Amino acid sequence: MNPYISLEDTSFxxxxxxxxWSVGAKRRFAGxxxxxxGGTNAHVILEEPPVVTRTTNDIERPLHLLTxxxxxxxxxxxxxxxxxxxxxxxPHVGIADVCFTANTGRSHFDHRLAIITESTQQLQAxxxxxxxxxxxxxxxxxxxxxxxxxKIAFLFTGQGSQxxxxxxxxxxxxxxxxxxxxxxxQLLRSYLDQPLLSLLYSASDNTELLHETAYTQPxxxxxxxxxxxxxxxxxxxxxxxxxxxxxEYVAACVAGVFSLEDAIKLVVERSRLMQSLPHDGKMAxxxxxxxxxxxxxxxxxxxxxNGRKQQEYGVFDPYQTQVTLTKEAVVSIAAVNSLENIVxxxxxxxxxxxxxxxxxxxxxxxxxxVSHAFHSPLMTPILDEFERQAAKVxxxxxxxxxxxxxxxxxxxxxxxxxxxxWRCHLRETVQFAAGMNTLExxxxxxxxxxxxxxxxxxxxxxxxxxxxxxxxxxxxxxQDDWQVILNTLAVLETKGVDVxxxxxxxxxxxxxxxxxxxxxxxxxxxxxxxxxSEIYKSDRQQQVNITEQIAQKGQSKSKxxxxxxxxxxxxxxxxxxxTPFLEMGADSLVLLEAVQAIENSFGIKITIRQFFEELxxxxxxxxxxxxxxxPEWRQKVYPELQVGASESSQNADISLSTNKVGNTVLQGGIxxxxxxxxxxxxxxxEVMSQQLQALRESNLVAEKSLPQSWNQTTVSxxxxxxxxxxxxxxxxxxxxxxxxxxxxxxKSAKPPNALPxxxxxxxxxTGSPTRREALIAPPSLEGNSGPPxx
Numbered sequence: 001m002n003p004y005i006s007l008e009d010t011s012f013x014x015x016x017x018x019x020x021w022s023v024g025a026k027r028r029f030a031g032x033x034x035x036x037x038g039g040t041n042a043h044v045i046l047e048e049p050p051v052v053t054r055t056t057n058d059i060e061r062p063l064h065l066l067t068x069x070x071x072x073x074x075x076x077x078x079x080x081x082x083x084x085x086x087x088x089x090x091p092h093v094g095i096a097d098v099c100f101t102a103n104t105g106r107s108h109f110d111h112r113l114a115i116i117t118e119s120t121q122q123l124q125a126x127x128x129x130x131x132x133x134x135x136x137x138x139x140x141x142x143x144x145x146x147x148x149x150x151k152i153a154f155l156f157t158g159q160g161s162q163x164x165x166x167x168x169x170x171x172x173x174x175x176x177x178x179x180x181x182x183x184x185x186q187l188l189r190s191y192l193d194q195p196l197l198s199l200l201y202s203a204s205d206n207t208e209l210l211h212e213t214a215y216t217q218p219x220x221x222x223x224x225x226x227x228x229x230x231x232x233x234x235x236x237x238x239x240x241x242x243x244x245x246x247x248e249y250v251a252a253c254v255a256g257v258f259s260l261e262d263a264i265k266l267v268v269e270r271s272r273l274m275q276s277l278p279h280d281g282k283m284a285x286x287x288x289x290x291x292x293x294x295x296x297x298x299x300x301x302x303x304x305x306n307g308r309k310q311q312e313y314g315v316f317d318p319y320q321t322q323v324t325l326t327k328e329a330v331v332s333i334a335a336v337n338s339l340e341n342i343v344x345x346x347x348x349x350x351x352x353x354x355x356x357x358x359x360x361x362x363x364x365x366x367x368x369x370v371s372h373a374f375h376s377p378l379m380t381p382i383l384d385e386f387e388r389q390a391a392k393v394x395x396x397x398x399x400x401x402x403x404x405x406x407x408x409x410x411x412x413x414x415x416x417x418x419x420x421x422w423r424c425h426l427r428e429t430v431q432f433a434a435g436m437n438t439l440e441x442x443x444x445x446x447x448x449x450x451x452x453x454x455x456x457x458x459x460x461x462x463x464x465x466x467x468x469x470x471x472x473x474x475x476x477x478x479q480d481d482w483q484v485i486l487n488t489l490a491v492l493e494t495k496g497v498d499v500x501x502x503x504x505x506x507x508x509x510x511x512x513x514x515x516x517x518x519x520x521x522x523x524x525x526x527x528x529x530x531x532x533s534e535i536y537k538s539d540r541q542q543q544v545n546i547t548e549q550i551a552q553k554g555q556s557k558s559k560x561x562x563x564x565x566x567x568x569x570x571x572x573x574x575x576x577x578x579t580p581f582l583e584m585g586a587d588s589l590v591l592l593e594a595v596q597a598i599e600n601s602f603g604i605k606i607t608i609r610q611f612f613e614e615l616x617x618x619x620x621x622x623x624x625x626x627x628x629x630x631p632e633w634r635q636k637v638y639p640e641l642q643v644g645a646s647e648s649s650q651n652a653d654i655s656l657s658t659n660k661v662g663n664t665v666l667q668g669g670i671x672x673x674x675x676x677x678x679x680x681x682x683x684x685x686e687v688m689s690q691q692l693q694a695l696r697e698s699n700l701v702a703e704k705s706l707p708q709s710w711n712q713t714t715v716s717x718x719x720x721x722x723x724x725x726x727x728x729x730x731x732x733x734x735x736x737x738x739x740x741x742x743x744x745x746x747k748s749a750k751p752p753n754a755l756p757x758x759x760x761x762x763x764x765x766t767g768s769p770t771r772r773e774a775l776i777a778p779p780s781l782e783g784n785s786g787p788p789x790x
Contacts (some may be wrong), residue, residue: 082516114490142494156247157451169481184222235500281373408434
């Protein structure tokens with residue numbers, strides 16, 4: 001500490017040794033400052049941590065998910081080994097806190113594993129299974145193959161998948177799911193006689209009410225909406241959404257087509273109108289192609305309509321609403337789910353007749369548990385009323401890409417599905433198979449079904465049997481809800497989906513605990529001596545080639561300046577290599593003589609046309625000659641460069657292999673340690689020194705005519721300003737120039753084309769279109785200078 005700084009009678013104290021930080025009535029703060037030698041200052045204000053009062057969660061999860069990851073398979077196994085030892089030493093640590101700390105406090109690398117566990121003892125057993133390569137259903141592992149997040153498609157299930165108790169475990173243990181479901185329950189209370197929650201999770205055995213359309217559709221909508229909210233709270237957001245029949249209402253709501261309140265209103269009105277129709281409808285799934293189903297239905301004299309005025313099959317019009325019904329038009333194709341999954345719908349008598357005909361031909365048929373014939377001509381009487389009710393809703397363009405059931409295509413940007421759209425949606429065929437084709441074109445890799453079953457996943461797999469896709473459920477009938485959805489989350493983690501782990505535990509009281517750190521894989525990358533020698537030889541040869549090219553280019557310009565000066569009858573030092581030949585005063589006769597002189601000097605033929613186009617200056621011509629000069633002419637034109645390059649390369653090899661004294665290597669008279677890195681640095685300095693020497697030699701020709709004092713500065717042919725002081729430096733280079741390299745600059749040597757430290761105001765300037773000279777007044781002894789030369 002500076003002894004001249006006194007802190008007496010101040011509130012400041014600079015501790016010179018460790019001091020206790022006593023707990024007081026107020027919160028404690030401390031400032032930590034660090035002052036770097038280079039001028040960097042860092043200041044941190046610390047505050048004592050808040051006192052954490054551990055409370056017991058009112059709702060706790062029965063199962064937890066631990067994620068571990070590493071940059072390699074070996075590192076992942078080392079990390080697992082560390083966790084095994086940690087759990088052995090801390091058998092009573094809270095499993096929820098361990099999972100929370102690992103999930104939120106560690107980076108997620110490519111090699112990943114996710115473990116579903118209910119206790120620390122079970123977690124240790126699963127880790128042991130991974131370490132010994134044993135199979136277990138509670139562990140999912142994988143490697144992320146790409147840096148891009150996999151595209152996710154949300155699929156919302158339609159009517160017919162409902163069952164009593166669907167999602168009950170989630171309702172009991174997941175606050176986010178519970179809140180969303182309770183919100184839907186409150187909105188539905190003004191429409192339904194029976195509360196939604198009592199309908200879903202009633203203890204009574206009366207389950208028939210749930211299968212009535214008026215209750216089925218609102219219940220399914222509420223469940224799927226709550227599932228979407230739960231996934232959103234975990235950071236799992238879809239890239240595209242698609243529903244099946246009723247499921248498209250949930251997809252549209254999630255995509256922002258209408259609000260939750262309007263969606264509830266539409267679904268209730270839809271189900272109420274459907275419930276008001278006669279209960280004489282029936283639906284069935286036919287496991288055959290669409291063409292075969294049409295053929296069978298036609299043979300049994302049951303015309304099939306798809307919402308068209310005509311009974312024959314023409315171009316499908318998704319917005320055709322005027323349907324002419326006949327007495328026989330009582331059955332239609334309600335959905336095309338896949339190549340061999342067709343749903344028929346119509347009156348009970350007609351559908352049963354069609355089922356008998358289909359089964360007689362060996363075609364499998366499965367009746368559906370529904371109360372009405374949806375997506376059939378039997379829906380026509382309610383279309384007008386439903387459209388009037390739908391017109392009261394405010395519709396918007398979807399903010400998430402939405403695939404339509406009417407066309408199987410994605411809605412265009414800005415396209416709004418209005419009241420007429422939903423009218424047609426109620427009646428027309430569900431084009432689910434076409435929608436899956438569209439999802440395939442969108443390169444979706446993860447298909448996540450949001451519904452009480454896996455109905456859509458099965459149909460999707462049959463339509464898109466690609467091995468790389470992941471088909472994941474949210475719920476499965478007959479299995480534990482929380483374990484199913486947790487298993488899906490584990491798969492998403494190992495697939496590279498960025499899960500919001502803080503949001504995953506936001507509804508629970510969690511604390512961070514000290515866990516094992518990452519097992520860094522330390523490796524040596526030091527160059528061995530023999531490898532360093534090979535690298536140096538290759539690099540040295542490359543540097544020699546560069547030096548040769550620089551020197552050769554300077555020689556080419558010098559020879560060309562002499563040729564042009566002789567033809568123009570002027571001095572070579574007055575030639576500007578960037579001035580076009582025509583501006584120098586060259587005419588066609590001069591250019592013809594130049595063509596012959598260049599061919600005699602370099603063995604390269606130049607046309608007159610090239611002088612007017614790409615080779616209009618000496619600089620362009622020199623570059624062209626350097627690129628096209630043959631090895632024979634290169635040896636003839638530049639014999640001194642070839643000999644110098646050969647000797648330099650040989651000397652480098654000899655110096656590297658033989659010039660050793662004790663533990664040092666002599667490079668250019670400089671003793672350097674024998675370590676590979678230090679030897680390479682010293683030898684690179686030597687190469688740089690040789691390059692500087694080549695640059696000085698190449699500029700001597702252009703600098704010979706410069707004055708010898710600061711009293712006059714001449715604008716050089718390459719438009720740079722050279723001073724006589726710099727000329728003397730070039731003519732008398734410092735013997736220690738090779739030691740003046742510091743990073744990327746040269747301390748004592750003045751760079752070419754640079755102004756002197758001080759220049760005076762130009763006295764006068766004369767010149768012509770081909771040449772310009774400026775006389776500069778001498779610098780003042782007092783250090784005053786005029787304006788810079790632009």
